Amino acid sequence: MAVQEELPADAGQDAIDQLHSIRESIDNIDAALIHLLAERFKFTQGVGRLKAAHGLPPADPARELMQIERLRALAIEAHLDPAFAEKFLNFVIAEVIHHHVQIAGGQTASGA
Numbered sequence: 332m333a334v335q336e337e338l339p340a341d342a343g344q345d346a347i348d349q350l351h352s353i354r355e356s357i358d359n360i361d362a363a364l365i366h367l368l369a370e371r372f373k374f375t376q377g378v379g380r381l382k383a384a385h386g387l388p389p390a391d392p393a394r395e396l397m398q399i400e401r402l403r404a405l406a407i408e409a410h411l412d413p414a415f416a417e418k419f420l421n422f423v424i425a426e427v428i429h430h431h432v433q434i435a436g437g438q439t440a441s442g443a
């Protein structure tokens with residue numbers, strides 16, 4: 332079942348046009364985020380295979396700390412809440428580590 336957009340019945344046409352125009356940009360940004368995340372996961376899957384093949388641990392907490400520091404600083408510069416940036420990165424990294432654990436489970440250091 333299709334979901335209908337909810338717009339106040341008394342909103343003027345100008346406001347509705349502005350809202351649609353802004354939402355087009357939001358939709359473009361959301362699409363870009365999905366593509367960027369897909370590319371990031373392609374690379375992290377590669378890291379997972381490399382780690383599994385060489386017996387390296389799935390997680391690297393020191394690297395994660397450096398990334399958090401870096402992204403918090405970038406967020407501040409960009410006027411984005413650094414706590415949100417940290418939460419987002421941790422959410423993504425947790426998923427990556429989950430993938431790495433799964434990859435390592437299906438592969439030995441010898442690749443057999």
Ligand SMILES: C=C(O[C@@H]1C=C(C(=O)O)C=C[C@H]1O)C(=O)O
Nearest residue numbers: 375378389390391394395424427
């Ligand atoms: C991708 C890696 O594996 C893990 C995932 C990370 C990430 O998603 O950025 C960072 C560190 C690791 O815990 C890596 O070691 O580079």
